Amino acid sequence: MERPSINLNFSKESARGGQTAAKTIKGSQSVYRAIAVLRGVARHHHTGITSTELCDKLDLTPATTHRLLQVLLSENILTVDPYSKKYHLGLELYLLGSAAxxxxxxxxxxxxxxxxxxxxxxxxxxxxxxxxxxxxxxxxxxxxxxxxxxxxxxxxxxxxxxxxxxxxxxxxxxxxxxxxxxxxxxxxxxxxxxxxxxxxxxxxxxxxxxxxxxxxxxxxxxxxxxxxxxxxxxxxxxxxxxxxxxxxxxxxxxxxxxxxxxxxxxxxxxxxxxxxxxxxxxxx
Amino acid sequence: MERPSINLNFSKESARGGQTAAKTIKGSQSVYRAIAVLRGVARHHHTGITSTELCDKLDLTPATTHRLLQVLLSENILTVDPYSKKYHLGLELYLLGSAAxxxxxxxxxxxxxxxxxxxxxxxxxxxxxxxxxxxxxxxxxxxxxxxxxxxxxxxxxxxxxxxxxxxxxxxxxxxxxxxxxxxxxxxxxxxxxxxxxxxxxxxxxxxxxxxxxxxxxxxxxxxxxxxxxxxxxxxxxxxxxxxxxxxxxxxxxxxxxxxxxxxxxxxxxxxxxxxxxxxxxxxx
DNA sequence: TTGGTCTTTCCATATTATGGTAATTAGGTT
DNA sequence: AACCTAATTACCATAATATGGAAAGACCAA
Structure with missing residues (x-):
């Protein structure tokens, strides 16, 4: 089984609204952002990505990015290497995905x-x-x-x-x-x-x-x-x-x-x- | 490769705070809830789960649950069978997980x-x-x-x-x-x-x-x-x-x-x- | 049809996520 | 070592926005 590719659009504006960008559900802005963060990390999973890199790519403030990362971290959706400060996907996400x-x-x-x-x-x-x-x-x-x-x-x-x-x-x-x-x-x-x-x-x-x-x-x-x-x-x-x-x-x-x-x-x-x-x- | 099991605690209070419940990052309540919803659906992926069932299990209001489901749906993290109204995990989540x-x-x-x-x-x-x-x-x-x-x-x-x-x-x-x-x-x-x-x-x-x-x-x-x-x-x-x-x-x-x-x-x-x-x- | 349950929308309110600023830490250079 | 620069993390008042009640709308079963 080869590694499936991620096909997500990963541009500046992707922090708000998904790929079917047309309909963005009112409310739950932060969930959209969290998903954008998740995608950002997924895209760079093998090498890892830092908080600031994510800020740039997603066009979010450092504070917001950091907070979202902390949330995902606390749920083991993400993992961070405390020395390189690089974020990777976590075990929890893998398990969730494996359920599908x-x-x-x-x-x-x-x-x-x-x-x-x-x-x-x-x-x-x-x-x-x-x-x-x-x-x-x-x-x-x-x-x-x-x-x-x-x-x-x-x-x-x-x-x-x-x-x-x-x-x-x-x-x-x-x-x-x-x-x-x-x-x-x-x-x-x-x-x-x-x-x-x-x-x-x-x-x-x-x-x-x-x-x-x-x-x-x-x-x-x-x-x-x-x-x-x-x-x-x-x-x-x-x-x-x-x-x-x-x-x-x-x-x-x-x-x-x-x-x-x-x-x-x-x-x-x-x-x-x-x-x-x-x-x-x-x-x- | 056998199907990995999901080890998540999935109780009433899991809607707020994760498994390491001790430290809940201030702010981003809705992200926690969204993750709880995700876990709820993951747990019942094969059979599917309805909005109301999730309400009960997660102790969220129908409105909130519905809104979160819509967000996850719009990002293809989840999928819904429009006839049975049952939610399943989506292709996007699978791809995200596969990246890990x-x-x-x-x-x-x-x-x-x-x-x-x-x-x-x-x-x-x-x-x-x-x-x-x-x-x-x-x-x-x-x-x-x-x-x-x-x-x-x-x-x-x-x-x-x-x-x-x-x-x-x-x-x-x-x-x-x-x-x-x-x-x-x-x-x-x-x-x-x-x-x-x-x-x-x-x-x-x-x-x-x-x-x-x-x-x-x-x-x-x-x-x-x-x-x-x-x-x-x-x-x-x-x-x-x-x-x-x-x-x-x-x-x-x-x-x-x-x-x-x-x-x-x-x-x-x-x-x-x-x-x-x-x-x-x-x-x- | 009707009755009941489940799903979805709407809206005023209060919660809570936000981003500016600041403190801290890390990394690199002289 | 001690500096400087850049990145990371914490704080907090404010405004944005997620929330849940209530009501409307679907759906299903008699």
Whole structure:
């Protein structure tokens, strides 16, 4: 398992408001700042970062920075080397992060996603099921960006929406599909205009074919091919999809994508079986 | 790598003040609360937890809880399933925690520590070097608790103090030992009353013997045997020590502990070499 | 539908986080 | 060693802002 990279924007203004900077929840300013501090330290974890460096980067006063650092320190979220005065991430943060162990699929499948990205040239997604949603864990953009793409890492959509979400849904038992569709009924309208029965047909088509296919019926106008990956005859660990713009996905290309997916995951059962054990009972 | 456990105290009053509840940094109340919320969610990550459940557990008002949840949500530290209204840990927290990758030694050596605990019946420690300190990553209490034991997980002591810290120090180069001793000089008085030259002799004895030995010279009155573990002829990844009360560690027992340590780690070079690569350049 | 529970918003108030200043400590230079 | 400079930490009056009550809005189950 390789070290995952931190993808955070870490600029001057990041002390207030997060990456989805648009909506900053009123109140709790200090929590935002604390998170900014945390990110700052995370970015320099291996080498360590001093209080003043953080002041500069985050544009906070020394006093505030110091106070926040003390709080995080007292909770063992951070650690400080008293001699170099450099701050590092603490054991507590590691444990907290480790509790979100589900996301380890990210690293386990990283190499496959990179392969797919390279071989297809298209945008590649990784999803897991989380409740009645599919949760995007990773997105590697293709050679040409897909316009109007809303699926960010960490974002959710109801299961059944999009190739990834459909692959995950189709891999569930009928009982579960039923349950999911019921609880999501009112939401599908945001994505397409079809009946629940129609989604059932998609599920069945997906099962028969072994791949999910999004033929551009989504309002976003993206076309994609998806596959559920996981140990044989078990519920899937995740779903991977390859997506391009509406216009680009010809029938030939679709078949090529299916081939790529098949090849990439066909001998992964054993390693996924192992992984499955850890992940089951997780978010889902 | 098994899922690490969260050891957090998660009681009513944990919303204010952390585990080292004694010193609550004045100001930044909301940060403490946010961390409490985070812990609350972490504890129920797999199943998810609702806003009201958190209210009860943390003894916060619905409004406050909701606001904090929104902040953490907006930073992707948390995730919510909009249908079940249950909160889970988010991708961002996972990435943040993954940045503290150093601590993965915890899991890599976990089974060995458990073995040692079982075979020795004594208290077992895991340390890594962090700057001029030894940082305790894990402590598994023995059959009988050691009285007055101050070494908590996440706590630091100057390198050279205690069996673990001495093992780590002795494994460093002479140049580094020199540097560490210089920067820590004024602090050793808190632990024992010996000269720097005496510590140098301990270092040399440790190197010759292959084990560090704390013969109760510490003010805490604990005796312990330690060993540095890591790939051959490289700087060590960590140190492991077995400790008991002052009175219990007879010469025979000491030799037994050395045997246990030797056996436990003697064929680990290859796996540690691999680990070493990831960890180097980390905290140290 | 209705009733009840859980979630979310709003707002005046008092709590409490803030940043200026100052004291202390550390690091580097002559 | 003794200086100087820079960084870190403590203090405190003030203003900003997080707080919790109450009420509105969702949601679910009869």
């Amino acid at each position: 162990h589900d996301f380890a699929v990210r690293e386990h499948l990283a190499v496959h996603l990179d392969n797919l990205r390279r071989l297809s040239g298209a945008t590649v997604f990784l999803f897991v099921r989380s409740g009645a949603d599919s949760l995007c864990l990773r997105r590697i953009d293709g050679d040409s960006a897909i316009v109007g793409l809303t699926i960010a890492e960490g974002s959710r959509r109801p299961l059944g929406v999009g190739a990834g979400g459909l692959a995950l849904l189709a891999a569930e038992s009928n009982r579960m599909v039923e349950k999911v569709l019921r609880s999501n009924t009112s939401l599908y309208g945001n994505y397409f205009d079809v009946s629940i029965e129609e989604i059932w047909r998609w599920v069945e088509a997906t099962r028969k074919r072994g791949f999910s296919f999004n033929d551009g019926r989504l309002k976003t106008g993206v076309r994609a091919v998806g596959i559920a990956v996981g140990p044989p005859s078990e519920r899937p660990v995740a779903a991977v999809s390859i997506a391009t713009d509406d216009t680009r996905l010809t029938e030939a290309l679709r078949i090529e994508f299916e081939q790529l997916l098949r090849v990439q995951f066909e001998n992964q059962e054993k390693s996924l079986l192992n992984l499955d054990e850890k992940l089951f009972g997780g978010l889902r | 990758h150093d601590f993965a030694v915890r899991e890599h050596l976990a089974v060995h520590l458990d073995n040692l605990r079982r075979l020795s019946g004594a208290t077992v420690f895991l340390f890594v070097r962090s700057g001029a300190d030894s940082l305790c990553l894990r402590r598994i209490d023995g059959d009988s608790a050691i009285v007055g034991l101050t070494i908590a997980e996440g706590s630091r002591r100057p390198l050279g103090v205690g069996a673990g810290g001495l093992a780590l120090l002795a494994a460093e180069s002479n140049r580094m030992v020199e540097k560490v001793l210089r920067s820590n000089t004024s602090l050793y008085g808190n632990y024992f009353d010996v000269s720097i030259e005496e510590i140098w002799r301990w270092v040399e004895a440790t190197r010759k013997r292959g084990f560090s030995f704390n013969d109760g010279r510490l003010k805490t009155g604990v005796r312990a045997v330690g060993i540095a573990v890591g790939p051959p002829s490289e700087r060590p990844v960590a140190a492991v020590s077995i400790a008991t009360d002052d009175t219990r560690l007879t010469e025979a027992l000491r030799i037994e502990f050395e045997q246990l340590l030797r056996v436990q780690f003697e064929n680990q070079e290859k796996s540690l070499l691999n680990l070493d690569e990831k960890l180097f350049g980390g905290l140290r």
